[in-house]
Amino acid sequence: MTGIVALYIFMLAAFTGYEVIAKVPVILHTPLMSGSNFVHGIVLVGAMVALGSAGTPLEKSIGFIGVLLAAGNAVGGYAVTERMLEMFKSSGARGARGGKDGKDGKDNKGAAAAGTH
Amino acid sequence: MDAYFSAAALIQASYLLTAFLFIMGLKRMSSPVTARSGILWAGAGMLVATLATFFYPGLTNFPLIIIAVIIGSVIAWSSGRRVAMTNIPQMIALYNGMGGGAAAAIAAVELYSGHEQTTAGATLAVVGGIIGAVSFSGSLIAFGKLQGLIRKSLRFGGQQLLNLLILAVALVLGGMVASGFNATPAAVTGLFAAALLLGLSMTLPIGGADMPVVISLYNALTGLAVAFEGFVLGNAAMIIAGTVVGSAGTLLTQLMAKAMNRSLGNVLFSGFGDSSGASTGSAVTGSLKPIEAADAGVMMAFAQKIIIVPGYGMAVAQAQHKVWELCQLLIDRGVTVRFAIHPVAGRMPGHMNVLLAEAGVPYDLIADLDEINAEFETADVALIIGANDVVNPVARNDKSSPIYGMPILNADKAKNVIVIKRGQGAGFSGIENALFYLDNTRMLYGDGQAAVAALIAAVKSV
Numbered sequence: 001m002t003g004i005v006a007l008y009i010f011m012l013a014a015f016t017g018y019e020v021i022a023k024v025p026v027i028l029h030t031p032l033m034s035g036s037n038f039v040h041g042i043v044l045v046g047a048m049v050a051l052g053s054a055g056t057p058l059e060k061s062i063g064f065i066g067v068l069l070a071a072g073n074a075v076g077g078y079a080v081t082e083r084m085l086e087m088f089k090s091s092g093a094r095g096a097r098g099g100k101d102g103k104d105g106k107d108n109k110g111a112a113a114a115g116t117h
Numbered sequence: 118m119d120a121y122f123s124a125a126a127l128i129q130a131s132y133l134l135t136a137f138l139f140i141m142g143l144k145r146m147s148s149p150v151t152a153r154s155g156i157l158w159a160g161a162g163m164l165v166a167t168l169a170t171f172f173y174p175g176l177t178n179f180p181l182i183i184i185a186v187i188i189g190s191v192i193a194w195s196s197g198r199r200v201a202m203t204n205i206p207q208m209i210a211l212y213n214g215m216g217g218g219a220a221a222a223i224a225a226v227e228l229y230s231g232h233e234q235t236t237a238g239a240t241l242a243v244v245g246g247i248i249g250a251v252s253f254s255g256s257l258i259a260f261g262k263l264q265g266l267i268r269k270s271l272r273f274g275g276q277q278l279l280n281l282l283i284l285a286v287a288l289v290l291g292g293m294v295a296s297g298f299n300a301t302p303a304a305v306t307g308l309f310a311a312a313l314l315l316g317l318s319m320t321l322p323i324g325g326a327d328m329p330v331v332i333s334l335y336n337a338l339t340g341l342a343v344a345f346e347g348f349v350l351g352n353a354a355m356i357i358a359g360t361v362v363g364s365a366g367t368l369l370t371q372l373m374a375k376a377m378n379r380s381l382g383n384v385l386f387s388g389f390g391d392s393s394g395a396s397t398g399s400a401v402t403g404s405l406k407p408i409e410a411a412d413a414g415v416m417m418a419f420a421q422k423i424i425i426v427p428g429y430g431m432a433v434a435q436a437q438h439k440v441w442e443l444c445q446l447l448i449d450r451g452v453t454v455r456f457a458i459h460p461v462a463g464r465m466p467g468h469m470n471v472l473l474a475e476a477g478v479p480y481d482l483i484a485d486l487d488e489i490n491a492e493f494e495t496a497d498v499a500l501i502i503g504a505n506d507v508v509n510p511v512a513r514n515d516k517s518s519p520i521y522g523m524p525i526l527n528a529d530k531a532k533n534v535i536v537i538k539r540g541q542g543a544g545f546s547g548i549e550n551a552l553f554y555l556d557n558t559r560m561l562y563g564d565g566q567a568a569v570a571a572l573i574a575a576v577k578s579v
Contacts (some may be wrong), residue, residue, distance in 0.1 A: 006348055007358060008122050013357045016140055017364035024147040026376055026460055026485045029369065032217040034209050035146045036365050037336050039139050039159055042358040043219045043343045044186075045170040046350050050174035051185070060178065061224050066222025071189030073216035077161050079197025080208050085146070085153045087474035090481050096163065115187030
């Protein structure tokens with residue numbers, strides 16, 4: 001990838017991020033922050049490449065910590081975001097009345113996304 | 118070479134798909150109707166990119182990679198599934214700090230190994246590394262503060278000057294490393310040490326109330342650091358995802374700061390955000406008029422329209438489930454019930470909505486400040502539970518009050534106001550609440566959960 005192409009990508013992605021979020025209602029601020037926190041968990045692929053190219057013990061240790069932290073970012077971000085968004089329901093969709101707990105039931109799908117490595 | 122070529126093409130195609138899934142996912146997450154599916158889209162994107170990266174040409178150390186992924190995933194998954202909804206803000210800070218730390222680790226590996234030959238590449242690695250390290254240590258402090266591990270806000274004269282000095286040290290060392298003038302391991306170590314210190318010293322003076330804005334800012338910074346390291350590694354998925362989060366996070370930070378009536382500069386540089394004890398405004402005259410739960414219940418049962426104003430105190434008392442039970446009883450009687458949410462009702466904007474959603478409250482019964490403020494005049498009862506400063510009318514008219522100018526919910530305009538309160542104390546900011554002394558206000562004293570349970574019994578017996 002040449003430098004100028006990378007800059008084009010950078011510019012277009014910046015506009016995209018701005019536009020995608022621009023009209024978000026306050027009620028979704030917390031989940032959305034958590035969701036975008038999950039998205040930068042993509043740092044995991046970079047950390048994998050860095051550890052995969054590490055030679056000395058020092059590089060390997062730092063790379064190992066990097067992959068560990070990145071995996072935590074991605075998986076943790078997914079877990080809390082999914083838990084929050086799963087609870088958002090409209091009046092029409094509220095099934096069991098007075099249901100106290102929205103966190104059960106969907107765990108399997110999330111576990112599949114996180115545990116396939 | 119053929120095998121390498123096809124592997125590289127597979128990876129590029131996967132990253133393209135990932136970028137598409139991330140952007141669609143974020144788009145869907147910005148509306149309550151589609152939000153749930155948004156995280157699934159983004160999750161699928163992450164899975165695709167991660168799996169494809171295992172086919173990266175020339176990748177070694179597979180056992181280490183797999184062990185690190187498993188350890189990180191297991192720790193984060195178990196903590197993320199278990200954490201109470203009230204503690205979500207600090208968990209976001211923690212996971213965000215981990216991402217920043219990972220970006221810094223990538224930079225460190227690249228700089229220690231000397232893989233990066235060009236000055237431009239080394240510069241991007243350094244800048245991304247500094248930002249990532251600041252985000253890492255800063256987010257950990259934010260986590261510590263919200264978790265209650267760090268109670269004091271460290272402040273002293275010349276603090277901004279010291280921060281500037283640390284930043285200068287980091288930049289000078291970074292410049293030496295990037296230009297190849299002194300690209301020694303010692304200089305790289307010093308660079309990261311200075312950046313980590315900067316994150317600590319920048320975040321320690323900021324008070325707990327401002328932490329959400331700070332976490333959001335660090336979230337944007339981590340995105341930026343990831344994008345920079347993406348440039349270094351020539352990784353388009355990292356560039357796109359990191360940049361999208363960087364710009365979306367910056368906008369979100371501004372929106373949050375605005376919702377909390379604070380400017381970003383004010384948050385970062387004024388060292389405020391704890392309760393200010395300086396001025397408490399004019400004295401309030403009048404008396405507090407108590408009411409029994411039975412009477413309050415009857416009043417609510419025969420009302421046409423009730424607006425409930427929940428505050429963080431409700432969540433602390435774990436009363437949201439009882440509140441929703443009460444609402445359902447009232448709705449079944451034909452009463453119109455709505456929730457009015459102030460931006461700072463929870464620990465961060467939108468947090469209260471999450472807490473109510475956890476109790477089962479549908480999001481279309483929940484309105485934010487702008488939507489609902491005009492409706493208080495037509496409400497028969499405004500029920501205040503666990504909220505204080507956000508309904509204090511002195512913010513509208515008393516210039517000497519520290520909360521003057523803060524947007525508030527106009528609960529005082531309702532025909533009747535019932536305030537559930539533990540005792541006769543002042544609010545979070547230490548200010549007497551004029552609302553409590555109004556002629557149309559009645560105080561229902563007691564623990565949040567017990568008081569609402571008494572209301573439920575009263576409504577049932579009508």
